[in-house]
Amino acid sequence: MSKPYNVVSTLVELIDLYWDDPVAFAEDMLEFDPDDWQRTAMMDVAEVPLTTIRSGQGVGKTAFESALVIWFLCCRPNPKVICTAPTRQQLHDVLWAEIAKWLEGSKVKQLLKWTKTKIYMIGQEERWFATARTATKPENMQGFHEDYMLFIVDEASGVEDRIMEAILGTLSGDENKLVMCGNPTRTSGVFYDSHNKDRENYRSRRVSSRDSKRTSRRNIAMLESKYGKDSDVIRVRVDGEFPRGESNSFIALEAAEFAKNDVRLQPVGTRLIVGADIARFGDDETSIYGRIGGKTVIERHHHKQDTMQTTGWILRLIDEARAERPEIYEVEIRIDDSGIGGAVTDRLREINEERQLGYIIVPVNNGSSASDEHYGNLGSEMWGCIKSLLEENMSNFILGVPGVLELPDDEKLIAQLSTRKWRMNSNGKIYLERKEDMKKRGLQSPDRADAFVLAYAEVETDSGYSFGTLSI
Incomplete structure (x- = not known):
């Protein structure tokens, strides 16, 4: 005689075994064979609250979403899963039907009941369920409160901001999660921002x-x-x-992401070049990067420390780099010398002379004249240099040649590099968007990007000093 089916014990086993492993759940319970990107993105959902995926067509995102819905329903106690999409056709005829397909062939179909608008744990219809709500009005997304919630937003680029804001406002619990997927059709809105200015808050994939x-x-x-x-x-x-078509960012997001994901370099050379963008006690951030060749070897970011503390951190980071890499024999420090950065420059010069360190200290004024006639000032020219290096990476890849610049795995840095706009003045010269205008758009000051650009740029100052190149 067969053993009676025990729902409670089955759920306890599922929760214990697959709580943080949706990939294993999909393979074992759904007989789903995920692609590499699906595996990675599934684990993203298990690990972080906010996941965003932009994709081409036909890559299997609907199956990916369906597997997550069933996993969350089976591996969280009393969960609520809310699935939405811009149109009824996309939600019901595509996503909801796909969930039904995978559930029907699964090993957990005895636990869950599928209907046209709801999937619920048998015997727990009012509290343990997934539901389909078309993204047509904010109130469709409101009123959900539970310790374990998962929002699946399909074709997220087409969902209005007011709908997305309602969803984000609902995600108040530590175990509330959001997954956005879709073709990246618009260069504005919450989905676009999740891959650009807000990407530090998300685990983003392409x-x-x-x-x-x-x-x-x-x-x-x-x-x-x-x-x-x-x-x-x-x-x-x-x-x-x-x-x-709609974007006027100076550096393309794809170029920045390529330098993070696809370029792998070793710190080759004997010259350490440090770039520092200085803030003090406001909301802005002091950022420091040091590189050897095309590889970042030191970095630090901090808020609300005075200029003497920042000076100390620059010297300490250099000491640590030299202790780790005895081959370093030349150190160059580039400081944003406008505003309070001048105090750091002055103190570094004093210490450099007192201790006879032999460091090269370069004060940089972003508003000074550019050496390249195409740019309106030095700051724009330096950003233009980084833009060229990032694009060179992608060209080199096609030719089978090594890259020249590797970006650290830092979503805030990538966001700052790829969201700054540009304009051409009446004199035909290129100018970067001012920091004040970026803040008016709701963006942070690009402090990390500016420090990174200082460290890696290859241009000349007003005094004729030529910055070091990536080739050592």
Whole structure:
């Protein structure tokens, strides 16, 4: 005689075994064979509260979302899962139907009851469930409160900000989670911001159709022939990139992400170059980067410390780098000398002379004249140098040549590099967006980006001093 099915004991086993491992749950309970990106993104959801994925078409995001819904329902006590999408067709005919398919063939189908608008734990219909709510009005997303909640937002680029703000306002618990997926069709809104200015708050991923075994190479070739390889249609539908048409960011997000994800360098050389952007007691951040060649070897960021403390940190970081790397024989320190940065420059010069350190100390005024006639000032020219280096990385990759610049794995730095806009003045020169204007747009001051640019730029100052190059 077969052993009776015990729902409680089964749930206890599932929760204990798969609480933080949706990949194993999908493989064992759903017989789902996830692609590499699906595995990585599933673990993102288990580890962090906010996950955002922009992708090309046909990469398997609906199956990915379905597996997460079933995992969360089976591996959290008394959960609520809210699934939404901009249209009823996308929500019910695509996502909700996909969940039904995976549930029907699963080993947990005896636990859950699927209906056209709700999936619930048998015997716990009022508290343990997933529901489908079209993203048409904010009140559809409100009124949900539970220790364990998961919001799945499909085709998130098409969901209005007022809807997304209602969802974000609901996520108040430590175990509340949000997953946004979709083609990156718009360069504004919460979904766009989650991959740009707000990306430090999210675990963000990009999935290209070219990298998926589920997509048709023939269809990709057809789209490229019809619309052009460099068209926004290809960027959005195939490459999972936001369109260029609406964006006027100076440095492309894809170039910054490439330098973080695909470039791996060793610190080759004997010269340590340090860049420091100085703040004091306001909301801005003091940032320090030190690099050897194209590799960052030291960095520090802090708030609300005076200029003497910052001077001490610069010297301490250099000492630590030299202790770890005895081959360093030359040190160059570049300071944003405008405003309070001048105090750091002066003190560094005093200590450099007193201790006979032999460091090269370079005061930099971003507003001074550029050596390149295309730029309106030195600060814009330095950013232009970094833009060129990041784009060179991508060109080198195509040619099979090593990259020249590796970005640290720092979402705040990437966001700051890729959200600063530019304009061309009546004199035909390029100027970067002012920090004051960035703050008016709700962005932070790009302190980390400015320090990074100081460390890596290759330009000349008014005095004719030539910054060091990446080639040692």
